[in-house]
Amino acid sequence: MRILVTGGAGMIGRKLAERLARDGALGGTPITALELVDVVPPEVPAGGGFPVGWQAVDVAAPGTAAALVEARPDVVFHLAAMVSGGAEADLAGGYRVNLDGTRALLEAIRVMDGYVPRVVFASSIAVFGAPFPDVIPDDFHLTPLTSYGAQKAIGELLLTDLSRRGLLDGVAIRLPTICVRPGRPNAAASGFFSNIIREPLAGRETVLPVSEDVRHPLASPRAAVDYLLRAATLDAARLGDRRALTMPGLSVRVAEQIEALRELAGDRAVALIRREHDPVIAGIVAGWPRAFATERAAELGFRGESTFAEILAVHVQDELGGIVPAVR
Amino acid sequence: MRILVTGGAGMIGRKLAERLARDGALGGTPITALELVDVVPPEVPAGGGFPVGWQAVDVAAPGTAAALVEARPDVVFHLAAMVSGGAEADLAGGYRVNLDGTRALLEAIRVMDGYVPRVVFASSIAVFGAPFPDVIPDDFHLTPLTSYGAQKAIGELLLTDLSRRGLLDGVAIRLPTICVRPGRPNAAASGFFSNIIREPLAGRETVLPVSEDVRHPLASPRAAVDYLLRAATLDAARLGDRRALTMPGLSVRVAEQIEALRELAGDRAVALIRREHDPVIAGIVAGWPRAFATERAAELGFRGESTFAEILAVHVQDELGGIVPAVR
Numbered sequence: 317m318r319i320l321v322t323g324g325a326g327m328i329g330r331k332l333a334e335r336l337a338r339d340g341a342l343g344g345t346p347i348t349a350l351e352l353v354d355v356v357p358p359e360v361p362a363g364g365g366f367p368v369g370w371q372a373v374d375v376a377a378p379g380t381a382a383a384l385v386e387a388r389p390d391v392v393f394h395l396a397a398m399v400s401g402g403a404e405a406d407l408a409g410g411y412r413v414n415l416d417g418t419r420a421l422l423e424a425i426r427v428m429d430g431y432v433p434r435v436v437f438a439s440s441i442a443v444f445g446a447p448f449p450d451v452i453p454d455d456f457h458l459t460p461l462t463s464y465g466a467q468k469a470i471g472e473l474l475l476t477d478l479s480r481r482g483l484l485d486g487v488a489i490r491l492p493t494i495c496v497r498p499g500r501p502n503a504a505a506s507g508f509f510s511n512i513i514r515e516p517l518a519g520r521e522t523v524l525p526v527s528e529d530v531r532h533p534l535a536s537p538r539a540a541v542d543y544l545l546r547a548a549t550l551d552a553a554r555l556g557d558r559r560a561l562t563m564p565g566l567s568v569r570v571a572e573q574i575e576a577l578r579e580l581a582g583d584r585a586v587a588l589i590r591r592e593h594d595p596v597i598a599g600i601v602a603g604w605p606r607a608f609a610t611e612r613a614a615e616l617g618f619r620g621e622s623t624f625a626e627i628l629a630v631h632v633q634d635e636l637g638g639i640v641p642a643v644r
Numbered sequence: 645m646r647i648l649v650t651g652g653a654g655m656i657g658r659k660l661a662e663r664l665a666r667d668g669a670l671g672g673t674p675i676t677a678l679e680l681v682d683v684v685p686p687e688v689p690a691g692g693g694f695p696v697g698w699q700a701v702d703v704a705a706p707g708t709a710a711a712l713v714e715a716r717p718d719v720v721f722h723l724a725a726m727v728s729g730g731a732e733a734d735l736a737g738g739y740r741v742n743l744d745g746t747r748a749l750l751e752a753i754r755v756m757d758g759y760v761p762r763v764v765f766a767s768s769i770a771v772f773g774a775p776f777p778d779v780i781p782d783d784f785h786l787t788p789l790t791s792y793g794a795q796k797a798i799g800e801l802l803l804t805d806l807s808r809r810g811l812l813d814g815v816a817i818r819l820p821t822i823c824v825r826p827g828r829p830n831a832a833a834s835g836f837f838s839n840i841i842r843e844p845l846a847g848r849e850t851v852l853p854v855s856e857d858v859r860h861p862l863a864s865p866r867a868a869v870d871y872l873l874r875a876a877t878l879d880a881a882r883l884g885d886r887r888a889l890t891m892p893g894l895s896v897r898v899a900e901q902i903e904a905l906r907e908l909a910g911d912r913a914v915a916l917i918r919r920e921h922d923p924v925i926a927g928i929v930a931g932w933p934r935a936f937a938t939e940r941a942a943e944l945g946f947r948g949e950s951t952f953a954e955i956l957a958v959h960v961q962d963e964l965g966g967i968v969p970a971v972r
Binding site: 454455457458459461463466469470476477480558 | 798
């Protein structure tokens, strides 16, 4: 089985590549080749018993997508995207990467004869926008309030239409906010969900810009990779003509996150969280979803974490070598 | 006020142009210029007290959209589209006209400085797809089952995102099936809703390919033009960030259509309807919506017909010179 991953240098792309290298197979079929693509050079994971290639190219550039699928990968993970804040700041750039790039990739597949790969498209809960019901059902309308969300919704529509026509075999999964994101704090409005865990565990102060009552759906990076793998191997006949699935996310209050951190690492860790209300971030977050009823995903076997302690444990195992640091 | 109409040669475009010529004003403001655009030469309506220009051009062709909006029309009615059956038969052509054409037009407006026209986009209930609840609410998800529906949904998303950013002032209205369509019977699967009225009134036999129990939302051509005019003049602040509105349609059974025809034109007219079950058309129609709860539109003052007799009366007044023909 040949696999192509766009956005292979991103956080999820890197973890997906590592997992594929570790597993050596996808859905029981041995992997024979993995190609990682991004605008910056992706890291090649160690230990895969199969050749791993990489390219630093722009999927939206003319001819690039056609070259990428020429080798007819059986599964295409399309993760490449300009992030939410970036696509909001750079309107033309966001449409180019997130809409034109996606369309170019799907179009390159469409025009090939007898080639119908599984295409897993990383969508986002940003396809939904306030006002929301308290728990958002699977059949809630697409009302994005960011250009990123609009572009992801358009990607879902393209993927679904071409799948209905049998020209590719697409599954779009709407990822909730990923927590705990490894690496340095970033400028994303959602950054604090991860910062308030990762930074104290590293002995560093961090800022909580919103109320502890904020509730939001979260899933670990490991869960996100599990979702991608399941989307790559599920029986698409079970999806009918609705190829987009909202993924499970643990609907958790910030206060619960903090209590789980206290359980794990003690009061000293929690003391590193400085409350500093930021009306801009609080305003953005007020428009975000609090919870989803992800019944379709559950029926199809997608499982997220059920406590925040589980999400914390994933972070400790996958990022901290399994050792809970002593915070002084 | 300057007005641009794309799709000006289509049935709705022609009726809109006639209405604008008759009214001489839009929302109380005198019309100073009307430009009609289509891929075939549009008809110039008689009697407008203002200059009417026309062009036979393809909005999706490079540079065309920019030239069309150069005169900065205050209101743009974007009706140009490849129809449902056409876009299903010609995948690349449908995406070119319905997606690229719409994007080119919106993009041409976006890049102009200080130009924020009202853009009225003719969308369709084809943005929804089965399985449906019996009555479809305003917040039902976008699940098109045709390429045409996917393209209209994408147009809504583009229009909404650029409106949210203040780069244009868009309103998308999802039109129900229009009945009674004037002109010759066409190959559209929905054609029978109009054929079973128009043809008998003209003394011609026609075929009903589905059960009389089929229920579907209908609005007259005159109602469709009213919707467009209201969308052009409503206070968009009342829409918030949800720029797409499902329009009222009278949810009517075919049997009720036939009884209204009998009331109007007698048994001889009804006798011209030949029942000839077509399993293909019946199958397509089985996947269509039966009724919408168009509460948002109602709050904004959009009103459709409330009996099929009203829809019939519009046909007699607007197409038959107000005279009910004697059917022999």
